[in-house]
Amino acid sequence: xxxxxxxxxxxxxxxxxxxxxxxxxxxxxxxxxxxxxxxxxxxxxxxxxxxxxxxxxxxxxxxxxxxxxxxxxxxxxxxxxxxxxxxxxxxxxxxxxxxxxxxxxxxxxxxxxxxxxxxxxxxxxxxxxxxxxxxxxxxxxxxxxxxxxxxxxxxxxxxxxxxxxxxxxxxxxxxxxxxxxxxxxxxxxxxxxxxxxxxxxxxxxxxxxxxxxxxxxxxxxxxxxxxxxxxxxxxxxxxxxxxxxxxxxxxxxxxxxxxxxxxxxxxxxxxxxxxxxxxxxxxxxxxxxxxxxxxxxxxxxxxxxxxxxxxxxxxxxxxxxxxxxxxxxxxxxxxxxxxxx
Amino acid sequence: xxxxxxxxxxxxxxxxxxxxxxxxxxxxxxxxxxxxxxxxxxxxxxxxxxxxxxxxxxxxxxxxxxxxxxxxxxxxxxxxxxxxxxxxxxxxxxxxxxxxxxxxxxxxxxxxxxxxxxxxxxxxxxxxxxxxxxxxxxxxxxxxxxxxxxxxxxxxxxxxxxxxxxxxxxxxxxxxxxxxxxxxxxxxxxxxxxxxxxxxxxxxxxxxxxxxxxxxxxxxxxxxxxxxxxxxxxxxxxxxxxxxxxxxxxxxxxxxxxxxxxxx
Amino acid sequence: xxxxxxxxxxxxxxxxxxxxxxxxxxxxxxxxxxxxxxxxxxxxxxxxxxxxxxxxxxxxxxxxxxxxxxxxxxxxxxxxxxxxxxxxxxxxxxxxxxxxxxxxxxxxxxxxxxxxxxxxxxxxxxxxxxxxxxxxxxxxxxxxxxxxxxxxxxxxxxxxxxxxxxxxxxxxxxxxxxxxxxxxxxxxxxxxxxxxxxxxxxxxxxxxxxxxxxxxxxxxxxxxxxxxxxxxxxxxxxxxxxxxxxxxxxxxxxxxxxxxxxxxxxxxxxxxxxxxxxxxxxxxxxxxxxxxxxxxxxxxxxxxxxxxxxxxxxxxxxxxxxxxxxxxx
Numbered sequence: 001x002x003x004x005x006x007x008x009x010x011x012x013x014x015x016x017x018x019x020x021x022x023x024x025x026x027x028x029x030x031x032x033x034x035x036x037x038x039x040x041x042x043x044x045x046x047x048x049x050x051x052x053x054x055x056x057x058x059x060x061x062x063x064x065x066x067x068x069x070x071x072x073x074x075x076x077x078x079x080x081x082x083x084x085x086x087x088x089x090x091x092x093x094x095x096x097x098x099x100x101x102x103x104x105x106x107x108x109x110x111x112x113x114x115x116x117x118x119x120x121x122x123x124x125x126x127x128x129x130x131x132x133x134x135x136x137x138x139x140x141x142x143x144x145x146x147x148x149x150x151x152x153x154x155x156x157x158x159x160x161x162x163x164x165x166x167x168x169x170x171x172x173x174x175x176x177x178x179x180x181x182x183x184x185x186x187x188x189x190x191x192x193x194x195x196x197x198x199x200x201x202x203x204x205x206x207x208x209x210x211x212x213x214x215x216x217x218x219x220x221x222x223x224x225x226x227x228x229x230x231x232x233x234x235x236x237x238x239x240x241x242x243x244x245x246x247x248x249x250x251x252x253x254x255x256x257x258x259x260x261x262x263x264x265x266x267x268x269x270x271x272x273x274x275x276x277x278x279x280x281x282x283x284x285x286x287x288x289x290x291x292x293x294x295x296x297x298x299x300x301x302x303x304x305x306x307x308x309x310x311x312x313x314x315x316x317x318x319x320x321x322x323x324x325x326x327x328x329x330x331x332x333x334x335x336x337x338x339x340x341x
Numbered sequence: 342x343x344x345x346x347x348x349x350x351x352x353x354x355x356x357x358x359x360x361x362x363x364x365x366x367x368x369x370x371x372x373x374x375x376x377x378x379x380x381x382x383x384x385x386x387x388x389x390x391x392x393x394x395x396x397x398x399x400x401x402x403x404x405x406x407x408x409x410x411x412x413x414x415x416x417x418x419x420x421x422x423x424x425x426x427x428x429x430x431x432x433x434x435x436x437x438x439x440x441x442x443x444x445x446x447x448x449x450x451x452x453x454x455x456x457x458x459x460x461x462x463x464x465x466x467x468x469x470x471x472x473x474x475x476x477x478x479x480x481x482x483x484x485x486x487x488x489x490x491x492x493x494x495x496x497x498x499x500x501x502x503x504x505x506x507x508x509x510x511x512x513x514x515x516x517x518x519x520x521x522x523x524x525x526x527x528x529x530x531x532x533x534x535x536x537x538x539x540x541x542x543x544x545x546x547x548x549x550x551x552x553x554x555x556x557x558x559x560x561x562x563x564x565x566x567x568x569x570x571x572x573x574x575x576x577x578x579x580x581x582x583x584x585x586x587x588x589x590x591x592x593x594x595x596x597x598x599x600x601x602x603x604x605x
Numbered sequence: 606x607x608x609x610x611x612x613x614x615x616x617x618x619x620x621x622x623x624x625x626x627x628x629x630x631x632x633x634x635x636x637x638x639x640x641x642x643x644x645x646x647x648x649x650x651x652x653x654x655x656x657x658x659x660x661x662x663x664x665x666x667x668x669x670x671x672x673x674x675x676x677x678x679x680x681x682x683x684x685x686x687x688x689x690x691x692x693x694x695x696x697x698x699x700x701x702x703x704x705x706x707x708x709x710x711x712x713x714x715x716x717x718x719x720x721x722x723x724x725x726x727x728x729x730x731x732x733x734x735x736x737x738x739x740x741x742x743x744x745x746x747x748x749x750x751x752x753x754x755x756x757x758x759x760x761x762x763x764x765x766x767x768x769x770x771x772x773x774x775x776x777x778x779x780x781x782x783x784x785x786x787x788x789x790x791x792x793x794x795x796x797x798x799x800x801x802x803x804x805x806x807x808x809x810x811x812x813x814x815x816x817x818x819x820x821x822x823x824x825x826x827x828x829x830x831x832x833x834x835x836x837x838x839x840x841x842x843x844x845x846x847x848x849x850x851x852x853x854x855x856x857x858x859x860x861x862x863x864x865x866x867x868x869x870x871x872x873x874x875x876x877x878x879x880x881x882x883x884x885x886x887x888x889x890x891x892x893x894x895x896x897x898x899x900x901x902x903x904x905x906x907x908x909x910x911x912x913x914x915x916x917x918x919x920x921x922x923x924x925x926x927x928x929x930x931x932x933x934x
Contacts (some may be wrong), residue, residue, distance in 0.1 A: 009708075011449075027822075029827075031827075031828060031830055032827040032828070034721070034818065034819055034821075034824075034825060035717065035721050035723075035749075036409060036717035036723055036724055036725060036726075036770070036815075036828060036832075037717060037726070040824055040827075044825065060823075060824065064778075067730075068777070069777065069778050069780055069823055069825075070776065070777050070778065070779060070780060071778070073348060074348075074349075074387070076387035076388050079350065079449035081350075081387060081428075083349070096390040097728070102417070102523060109576070109577060109579075110577060113576040113577070113590065114575070114576050114590050115347055115575040115576060115577070115585070117577050118345075118346045118347070119348070120347070120551065143455065147481065148762050157543065175751070190547045198423065198492040207439070208815065209602055209604065223411075227784060227820065228526045228782060228784075228822050230823040232780075232822045232823050238577070238579060239580065240572075240573055240577070240578050240579070241572060241578065241580070241780075241781075242390050242391060242573070242578070243390075243781060243802040244386070244387065244388050245801035245802050246388040246389075246392070246801070248800065251388075254387065254388035255388075256387065256388075256390075257802070258578075259779070259780040259781055259802065260780040260823070261578070261580070261780065262780075262782065263821070264823075265782050265784070268570075268580060269569070269570055269580065269605070271568065271569065271570050272392060272409075272411040275543075277569070277605040278605055283605075287605070290584070291582070294585075295582075295584045295585040296585070297723075298584070336567030
């Protein structure tokens with residue numbers, strides 16, 4: 001069922017939902033961007049509708065809520081291992097279609113892939129979603145070619161702002177009751193979605209092994225500074241590193257945590273004794289790109305990359321992931337053409 | 342506490358410590374569950390971290406973990422004595438299918454600490470009926486780096502063992518040379534059906550496999566064990582992934598047909 | 606017609622006394638170093654019409670239009686009126702050009718308008734300062750730079766303002782990638798270290814340059830809401846004792862800096878040598894005479910610093926003393 005509701009009406013719906021759920025949404029953090037007097041849009045707790053940033057695309061993805069950047073797993077005392085507490089209240093996350101598709105990728109790694117991760121699972125099962133409609137594509141988006149531009153299920157309700165009104169497709173009867181109570185007008189609503197992006201990508205169907213030695217990666221060895229920003233903003237990057245510490249003031253007590261990891265940053269493959277794989281940034285780029293548009297698909301049946309374009313937005317060296325996919329496709333075509341001769 | 346949390350380690354008592362070298366000790370850990378050679382455990386030292394250690398021996402009520410002292414976690418483990426407790430998670434990974442090597446000709450090529458994961462395989466070979474058709478080439482950097490000296494003596498009687506070192510002080514009477522030097526001379530009658538197991542440092546593995554292929558071994562009969570940064574053992578942390586393969590889940594033991602296409 | 610030119614008035618009106626007899630140069634003031642394209646076109650037009658068609662770009666971000674006939678000064682003053690209007694420089698009488706030239710153009714590096722490391726809008730602050738101090742005949746040099754790199758070379762000025770940000774750290778967003786530590790070591794002072802997987806900042810060593818913020822991939826490091834400044838004092842060039850400015854306050858706020866500079870003008874009015882040649886005595890030499898304590902008392906009058914500010918109560922300057930010895934052997 002769908003509703004058209006006034007802004008004040010919708011504000012009251014959000015307020016009521018806030019009593020039942022913790023609401024997380026993209027928020028404009030004024031002055032907290034990389035540079036002076038530059039904002040950043042990232043996910044945070046909200047209580048009111050006007051705290052939600054619905055205009056800009058978020059710089060950082062929602063994934064930090066499901067896979068925190070730094071998450072304590074255990075506390076250690078002298079003789080005891082204690083699992084860290086967690087907030088067990090229900091959560092609604094406001095996100096766009098590409099990110100809804102990213103949830104499926106996070107689940108594939110953390111709930112499937114042989115083992116379910118209990119630390120992820122206990123958060124995940126409390127999380128529900130609200131879909132933010134996309135009335136237009138943003139710079140760097142390539143969701144259409146990645147097939148993530150549209151989401152038709154998996155959300156409680158959707159939001160599309162149309163002037164002074166909000167249009168919602170409401171899937172959850174409890175939420176529908178809140179709309180009814182706020183004098184919403186019933187009307188068929190289809191969440192807005194993008195049908196065209198300026199950025200186009202062609203993902204190669206099959207990537208031959210010769211691509212590993214292809215010269216296309218050398219460019220990135222020279223250009224990339226292995227800062228890992230692309231990984232940290234990505235809604236589908238899931239890697240982490242374990243960190244064990246003992247507190248400086250009391251060495252007998254400590255904790256085990258996991259922190260976000262990046263396959264671009266030094267140390268990712270270091271093994272005890274000094275071994276290291278993928279030393280050059282070109283090799284790391286290859287590892288990342290192939291995972292996003294090929295290796296993950298080989299394991300799970302669909303591509304990992306959802307085409308949100310955040311990696312392109314954040315790269316300080318103006319390296320375009322989308323363009324890299326296209327270069328990969330060209331290289332694959334060139335190799336296949338060569339092989340058939 | 343979350344039920345069946347795979348991240349929660351279990352305590353295991355150290356039954357015995359066997360010191361091979363100053364830096365390489367085998368910790369014999371109390372354990373009665375299922376485990377296969379080639380699998381690994383995460384040795385979990387609270388406040389210091391975790392380290393993947395492969396199973397180097399299996400007994401009725403124990404597993405052997407041969408640990409090399411190379412960092413923060415292993416430094417702590419080396420402070421412990423028999424009777425102390427170590428926290429473990431695992432076993433993880435697929436391990437070797439030793440039934441593959443029960444009958445017929447087999448060659449095992451192992452280098453350095455790579456001997457640990459195949460020690461259980463060699464042990465199984467030593468107890469087969471046709472043990473004289475089981476050929477084992479074991480290489481260490483120097484005589485001082487040798488692991489499992491007692492086992493080596495025993496294996497020399499039980500099967501065809503070639504023990505070699507990369508280099509040795511003057512007067513050393515054993516074999517000197519890389520393991521690859523000995524591969525061509527191993528007497529294999531039916532090379533198309535012989536099985537091979539190769540474990541060791543990356544370069545050693547690469548050249549050993551080349552030697553075996555030159556000798557006429559079939560790719561599908563060659564088995565290798567890959568070592569990567571296995572942080573979680575659960576296919577989550579991503580550090581050990583190569584292409585679409587998670588070494589901690591799908592390996593660490595791979596058929597060469599698969600492993601040859603795994604490029605870091 | 607006989608030339609009868611008051612060179613004192615000419616200089617005060619921002620024209621240069623030229624070595625070429627009968628000629629002068631018009632000195633255009635560009636506080637904060639930013640001028641709009643229209644004014645730049647006007648400058649070019651004046652240079653073509655009245656000057657010799659060349660433009661000299663000065664060290665202090667002004668421009669000079671040489672080759673102007675002394676007779677054309679009134680016409681030039683009329684012609685540059687639109688430039689003065691656009692640049693927002695205070696004026697006493699329209700169409701009469703600049704009312705003073707003693708207090709020099711206020712310099713600014715590109716600052717946060719362009720530079721990734723700029724900690725504040727240097728041009729805006731420079732313009733605000735210019736509004737307060739100009740016109741004035743006292744020979745005072747003020748410069749603004751966005752960060753401790755000091756691309757604005759503010760340590761050569763009487764008052765140098767260096768931008769600072771106080772890095773804000775959210776350990777919950779830190780993944781221990783150590784890039785802040787790496788780049789603080791490479792590009793700055795090495796004030797960061799990793800303790801228990803999280804980053805610790807040596808607040809004594811930290812110069813507030815913001816390099817950690819720029820390189821943090823997760824927004825664990827962000828900039829402080831407040832813009833802070835390091836105020837450095839009394840650097841100078843010159844024939845007697847050129848020297849670099851020394852630190853006076855760190856973590857200062859904008860208002861305090863405005864107040865201090867204003868107070869400094871009053872101090873100079875009070876203590877400048879009445880017999881100074883052409884009424885010109887650099888403030889640093891006045892402080893050399895009165896002692897720093899007296900200077901401190903004057904400039905800090907009614908200044909309300911924030912709690913974070915650290916003030917040096919004694920400053921020693923070094924530099925080259927040509928007036929004492931100039932023997933290199």
